[in-house]
Each structure stands twice: as structure tokens, then as C-alpha cells.
Amino acid sequence: MSQQDAQKKANDNKQPKAIALLSGGLDSNLAVRMILEQGIDVEAVAIKTPFCDFDCGKGCGHRVKEVADDLGIKLKTVYFGEEYLRMLKKPKHGYGSGMNPCIDCREMMYKAAKEHMEKTDADFIITGEVLFQRPMSQNNRALHIIEDETGLEGKVLRPLSAKHLPPTDAEKEGLIKRESMGDIKGRSRKEQLALAKRFGIQEPPNAAGGCLLTDPAFSKRVKDAMEHTDDIPTINDIELLKVGRHFRLTSSEKLVVGRNQEENEIIKALVQETDIVLEARDYTGPTCILRGKNHSSFTISKAAGIALRYSDAPKDISSKVKLMVAGNEQELEVRPSGVSETDALRI
Known part of the structure; x- marks a missing residue:
């Protein structure tokens, strides 16, 4: 037998393999189960971004590690950090309802799955996408764009909606049975819940609350950070966006005010050398970070007034605020800011 014939025989006997984009939510869980039921070997790729961490309780993160273990499949985690923020600064395909760059985001995920598919000699990719479930990224046009621009035409199978979409290479080659695939579309979860019961x-x-970048209030913070950063925000900047009340004091300075003790501790953990930390000296109140550059005495006084506004300090007299500046403790006596003045600065 020639080497070529031997290789062909080996390929013929090879168990088909798929790479799943696994979020840990119900849809991707079901998609994997449908493919495992076909006798396909499956490995998973999970994507983490600065806006979605596993088990964070926000955005699209779910119990992905536990789900992979329950499914009995290998899991590879891919983290998008700075490259994701650069894409977010100016996404090729724009934003959705907030600061969500859905099509560009999915392209990054597809590329990560493609890389793992090629590395593991897998045959195709599967996702839990449901046609018309998400308005920006899960319609026929968007799905075609994503596949075309990532070089994955015919290589992405969406088991839950497969019967509403053109046959993929895996279906044409008989690796999976198209008649066993789903015909779900739209935002109702009735059919997914029925499948969950069967499995x-x-x-x-x-259902997930949606990507954190679709949240209107959070989107305003992200947009503000992008507009007031010369290059891109740091990961630390992004983590700070997730806590506290945010105030834009000048084009280069912002103040973040903790809302409770848990947030105060998070804010303390995120303090950088150039930040000024403010707290009411004699009253219970929030931990605050003044972040930016070229802090003037006027801006520092304004920040101190806002810190007192959210403390237990009397609102009609001056009180002292502790400042931590470059490791040195200082004090400043100011009057608390008024409600209208404070609200006007809030992001």
C-alpha cells in the first residue's frame, strides 16, 4: 500500500471532530449535546474578554467550566485583552444598541475557534447561535459576513437553527445528519427548554442578560473612557468602569465613588500610583479615586466635595477629606457638593 493510500485509509477511519464555541449558557450546551449524539468528538473553546468573565453574574459569562466537565469535553480558554479593546475603539462593523461591536466580536471568536480547529485537525466548528435571536449578529447577512471574513465558509454548523441555514460541509459530507439538526429561530426559549428536558x-x-456592552449605563462609561483616552483604556481602567459612580470632571480627569463597602475594597485594589484616593476623614463614606493627569487644586477640591456629598458628613458645613497623593497623606477642608452640581458631572 502506498503512503498516499495509507493516509487516505487513516483519514477514512478517523472519528469526525468538532470545535465548539462554548459560553456555558443553555444554547451552546444544547448544541454540543446534539453533536455528541451524532458520535462526533468535541472539544470546546471558551472566550473571555475584559467585559465578560466566567461566573461574573454579568454579560454573557456562565458556568462554562462546569458545563464542559458535565459534557465530558476538553476546554481551552482564550483571553482577549488589549486586542479586544483596540477592536472596540473602532469596530469595522460598528456598534449595536450600545457599545457592543457584535459582528467584530464574533469574528474574533471564530478566528480563535478556527485556530484551534486547525491545530487539533478538527473538521468543523459548532456554535449555539440561534437565527434571529440577536438582532445584530445572528441574522443571515451577519452570519455570512462573519464566515466570509474569517475564511470559514461552510465550516460553521449551528445545530439549533441548522435547518433554516444552508447546508454546511459537515452535512454535505455526511459527517452529521441534517435531519437530526434543529429548526429553532427567534427569541423564544420554548424549544430550547424542551430540548433541555430531553437531554x-x-x-x-x-436566558443571559445580554452582553455587558449592551447595558445603556455601562455603555456610556465605556464610550466616555474611549473618548477621553489618547490610545485605549487599560484593563485596570475597564475594571474600574464596573464599580462605583463615575463623574467626568475635566477632559483628562474623572472621579469614581464607591457605593458600598464591597466596591470600596475593589476600588482600593485598583488604585494606581498616579491616582489620588479620597475619603471623608471624620464620617463614614465612600472610597474615591481621582484618575487622570495634571490635577489642579480646583479639581481636587471638586472631587473632595463629591466625596463628602456621598458620605455621612453634614451637607451645610465644611468637613475634612483625607487625600492619599503619591503615598503621602494630606487633608483638605471643603463643603459637600450640591445635588444638581454633582448630577451634572455624572457619566
Whole structure:
């Protein structure tokens, strides 16, 4: 037998393999189960971004590690950090309802899955996408754009909606049975819940609240950070966006005010050398960070007034505020800011 014939025979006997983009939510869980049921070997790729961490309780992160273990499949985690922020600064395909760059984001995910597919000699990619479930990225046009621009035409199978989409290479080659695929579309979860019951999923997770970047209030903070940063925000800047009340004091300075003790501790953990930390000296109140450059005495006084505004300090007299500047403790006596003045600065 020639080497070429031997290789062909080996390929013929090879178990088909798929790479799943696994979020840990119900849809991707079901998609993997449908493919495992076809006798396909499956490995998973999970994507983490600065806006979505596993089990964070926000955005699209779910119990992805636990789900992979329950499915009995290998899991590779890919983290997008600075490259994601650069894409977010100016996404090729624009934003959705907030600061969500859905099409560009999916392209990054597809490329990560493609890289793992090629590395592991897998045959195709599967996702839990449902046609028309997400307005920007899960329609026929968007799905075509994403596949075309990532070089994955015919290589992405969406088991839940497969019957509403053109046959993929895996279906044409008989690796999976198209008649066993789903015909789900739209935002209703009725059919997914029925599938979950069939697969014995005892407590299917609730529908995700959506990407954190679609949240209107959070989107305003992200937009403000992008507009007032020469290059891109740091990961530390992004983590700070997730806590506290935010105030734009000048084009280069912002103040973040903790809302409770837990947030105060997070803010303390995020303090950088150039930050000024403010707290009411004699009253219970928030931990605050003044971040930016070229802090003037006027801006520092304004920040101190806002810190007192959210403390237990009397609102009609001056009180002292502790400042930590470059490791040195200082004090400043100011009157608390008024409600209208404070609200006008809030992001």
C-alpha cells in the first residue's frame, strides 16, 4: 500500500471532530449535546474578554467550566485583552444598541475557534447561535459576513437553527445528519427548554442578560473612557468602569465613588500610583479615586466635595477629606457638593 493510500485509509477511519464555541449558557450546551449524539468528538473553546468573565453574574459569562466537565469535553480558554479593546475603539462593523461591536466580536471568536480547529485537525466548528435571536449578529447577512471574513465558509454548523441555514460541509459530507439538526429561530426559549428536558438538564440556566456592552449605563462609561483616552483604556481602567459612580470632571480627569463597602475594597485594589484616593476623614463614606493627569487644586477640591456629598458628613458645613497623593497623606477642608452640581458631572 502506498503512503498516499495509507493516509487516505487513516483519514477514512478517523472519528469526525468538532470545535465548539462554548459560553456555558443553555444554547451552546444544547448544541454540543446534539453533536455528541451524532458520535462526533468535541472539544470546546471558551472566550473571555475584559467585559465578560466566567461566573461574573454579568454579560454573557456562565458556568462554562462546569458545563464542559458535565459534557465530558476538553476546554481551552482564550483571553482577549488589549486586542479586544483596540477592536472596540473602532469596530469595522460598528456598534449595536450600545457599545457592543457584535459582528467584530464574533469574528474574533471564530478566528480563535478556527485556530484551534486547525491545530487539533478538527473538521468543523459548532456554535449555539440561534437565527434571529440577536438582532445584530445572528441574522443571515451577519452570519455570512462573519464566515466570509474569517475564511470559514461552510465550516460553521449551528445545530439549533441548522435547518433554516444552508447546508454546511459537515452535512454535505455526511459527517452529521441534517435531519437530526434543529429548526429553532427567534427569541423564544420554548424549544430550547424542551430540548433541555430531553437531554436531562435538571436546572437549565435563565436566558443571559445580554452582553455587558449592551447595558445603556455601562455603555456610556465605556464610550466616555474611549473618548477621553489618547490610545485605549487599560484593563485596570475597564475594571474600574464596573464599580462605583463615575463623574467626568475635566477632559483628562474623572472621579469614581464607591457605593458600598464591597466596591470600596475593589476600588482600593485598583488604585494606581498616579491616582489620588479620597475619603471623608471624620464620617463614614465612600472610597474615591481621582484618575487622570495634571490635577489642579480646583479639581481636587471638586472631587473632595463629591466625596463628602456621598458620605455621612453634614451637607451645610465644611468637613475634612483625607487625600492619599503619591503615598503621602494630606487633608483638605471643603463643603459637600450640591445635588444638581454633582448630577451634572455624572457619566
